[in-house]
Amino acid sequence: MSDPFGRAIRDHYLGEQEEPLIDRDGEDRREHSIEEYYFGSHEEDAWRDTWMDGPLIDLGAGTGRDTLYYQNHFETVAIEVSEHLVETMRDRGVRDVRLADMFSIREQFDRDRFRSAHAIGTQIGLAGSLSGVREFLNELAYVTMPDATALIDNYAPEKEATKNVFGYREDPMPGLAYRVFHCEYEGDVGRTLLFRVFSVDRLREATIGTPWDVAEVKYGDVQWRAILKKT
Template sequence: MSTADPGGDAAESDGTDPFGRAIRDVAHGERTEPLWCVDGDERLEHPIERFYFAERDDAVYETLDDDGVATPLLDLGAGAGRDVLRFQERYDGEVVGLEPSAHLVATMRERGVASAVRGDMFALRESFDRDRFRAVYAHGTQLGLARPPHRLREFLADLAVVTADDAVAVLDNYDPDADGARDLLGWRPDPTPGMGYRVVHFEYEGDVGDTLLFRPFAPDVLREACVGSEWSVAEVRYTNDHHYEVVLRKG
């Protein structure tokens, strides 16, 4: 089994939340065991420090500047707040980090995130007012939890409600048609063109998290989901053979 990325930026909204606890413990310097990403008898240590605390290349943020990202900005699945903190430095105006994990919301606040909110990225209307944001960012492939086509369309509709008319969204996912995606832990084949399955859960200090069902999908699946919505795919760019970022524009 490849040691490729063992999991996206996803956490359980309730229960024991081993994912959020482990990241919190790293932030406090108190982690005693690895955070495991598990599929059956196979497991990989989740690279917490690299995924949630290490500095990212400035080109990532410059790309967002090129896409016209403005504030207020919403970071979906903000983790420990690494990107939110950089956005706060780069942009004037409000930056909000959204996380379902109470441990991660507390961690963000402790690390200096001015606005950290606990909520579900697939229930945005429950957390935010209409036209609230001009930009949305999600890095960690949690978009795959939308399980297209219906839930993906519902997510796009909710995203349209909480964003302004000139909004831009920068999201990411894995392309199941790429060879590298098949090396991901928890990969399952899917006969549907442009679709895949990925099933994993997290374990930490004996606590077992909920099973996470990801649906990696190709950019064309997202393009199709945008038909009839307020969003269109403006650009797709690959960071490697199987991971891509997509820029959505409204209007």
């Protein structure tokens, strides 16, 4: 499968990137800031890190920025769907990294395997719908311990500034929106990515029928981060 996103990041790491990685939404385009997004240091945050404990699974770990921090404190497993990113994480010193999809983790890991889950990067939106989010949360519940916590994030559609986020699409339903775009690199075109954007209130709806509750929430300018805790 074509993977311009992962290949561009891999080339950047190796010092071989000669063309930009482009995000495209119809005629709109922007250059993806690889160095800023994927090769900075872990942003230490007492609020977030206090909730994280091992064994931890880093879902959609990118280049391992956060994994490299957490693995110095407790057992940490990173997963990614891109072979290029998995290879890059191994080169950067991530000790346990797997090629796996966060939306099929029940097939990859045993029951009660992890105490914490970390998913920063709005990738939960790739579940596509609130029912998809609920299904993901039930999958995550299977591979996490009874007292587990999970950290997820998304854009906040109720904030006016969020409308300026690349690829944003409004939804007539309150608390919902979409993002749609694809990546291009050296003439290689990736699949169209559809992210479901949802508010924390909608997240609370999605937890109904799962063993998760929203324990705490922290807002930024256009995003929120939420701690989920098993009940």
